[in-house]
Amino acid sequence: MNNLQDKIAVVTGAGDGLGKQISLDLAKNGAKVILVSKIEEEIIKGKEEIENMGEEADYYMCDVSKVEEVNEVAKKILDKYQKIDILVNNAGVYFAGSFFEVNNDQAKKMIEVNTLGTIYCTKAFLPSMKERNEGQVLNVVSVAGIEANGEYTLYTTSKFAVTGFTEALRQELINTKIKVSAIYPEGIRTNIFANSGGRDYTKEEPNTLMDPKDVSEVAMLILKQPADINLSRIDIRKKIF
Template identity: 35%
Template structure:
């Protein structure tokens, strides 16, 4: 069990990549605090984890709201005594040309995709710094490394996450805290993939479990080693 007795907070944990990470990390021994907006799906996740002998706290909340974030962090520490891993996974995209995108849609993507990463990082780091150890994995996107038509704002939020990750890595590595951005390409989830005339084949794109395995690799490297930025692509998506 590669994560025995570790404590992990996973945001956007009720489905897709976040759920796959929560399940795999629990299987490897981690105690999970799962955060998402859909309580019913969170309860299903909790049941799956506990049926396999794991421990799971669930939190229905909004990662962009400071009080919700503070509650998750404090109750995780109160229950488990520490925080070893933070997976900032919550995010979503609205695919439209910029001229059609509303200011409210802009604000909502920035709030969830970037502000949420900032808030959880801000409130988790003091515990990791006190422990002199920890891993933060920010699930970004390949869209955070290149521009994509009709994804300007989503792409911009993921560029922001990558820049934030790189800067935080330099701030906290002296505390033996490792900070990484994981940038998947097309993943077979409920999250909207890029529409196009020749979309990738669903049976060839990445699966949530592939991203979870990569996150596990990042989290379980020897403490002296760190992956700070990783792009994960389908081998042959067509």
């Protein structure tokens, strides 16, 4: 049985990297995917790739750190589709460096996108899930959300907050049919490092990074579970040998 067939899934940060891969894989599994991100050309491309696979997709431009934009886009999506079944909070930014190296603007941006973006999107879509007592929220966190790392103190801070949010929200919804879960991957081969101000591991040490496909497969495993099973948290690590 494929639990994703005809499910309506919203993926944030769907234009590139892991979010794009998750969008493609959801579509391969028969879900209708709504790609949400900042750059229109990227999400149009994703939508076209999905349509070329013979599946349905839609897209909305939205900066998840801007609460008005999030609420407006969520309203448009809910007006059009009446419901969503799956929300993947994937949009994220990373500025490399210790506490002393990352400036306040960069710190603010990471909290606004990684932490508040996740909260804003969940706040915008969760009430409709609650009305139906059905739905899944999957937060893309990072090992940086469960293990402190002084090489990126403020990214760690923004992600630990998402872990706390995920865990507490799961408890809050424990007696409902709504599932809340998270994945905690180590490094993934994406463009997130290119604008991080730090080392670009995709060029320097690509073998230490995971393929987005491998991480997305774990996301699919979580999202495909039967209604009464929640794979609530999985960390995903690269073996280097």
